[in-house]
Amino acid sequence: MLEVLNSPVDTAVLGSGLLRELCYAVLKGESGAVPRRAFGVGNEIARTIDYLSTHLNEPVSIDDMAAHVDMSRAVFHRRFKEATTLSPLQFVKSR
Known part of the structure; x- marks a missing residue:
């Protein structure tokens, strides 16, 4: 994701998808219980x-x-x- 942020074109095309993927990974990971419980x-x-x-x-x-x-x-x-x-x-x- 950090590499994508260096390119405006990559950010425009891939940014929201990568952000969604990152959110999904956090929610499914070890620390995901806290945000799942909160939201x-x-x-x-x-x-x-x-x-x-x-x-x-x-x-x-x-x-x-x-x-x-x-x-x-x-x-x-x-x-x-x-x-x-x-x-x-x-x-x-x-x-």
């Missing part, structure tokens, strides 16, 4: 991140995020940090 289909944390992405210009509290996925504040906070390695507040600030 799997129907996952509450992935739904929360999607919700945050569409509400960037609005104040959103941890209680709002937890309620959005029907979790208690404590459970939501723990699961969010397990999935993203950031607390919900750190994640919102990073956005």
Whole structure:
């Protein structure tokens, strides 16, 4: 993939395919459990991140995020940090 980045033509033709292949390899590899758990289909944390992405210009509290996925504040906070390695507040600030 790094070699492809040196050529604008190769990047245009092969870039998205190689990126998809790299993502697939990561998800299927030893470390793939973390992103699969964080962004799997129907996952509450992935739904929360999607919700945050569409509400960037609005104040959103941890209680709002937890309620959005029907979790208690404590459970939501723990699961969010397990999935993203950031607390919900750190994640919102990073956005």
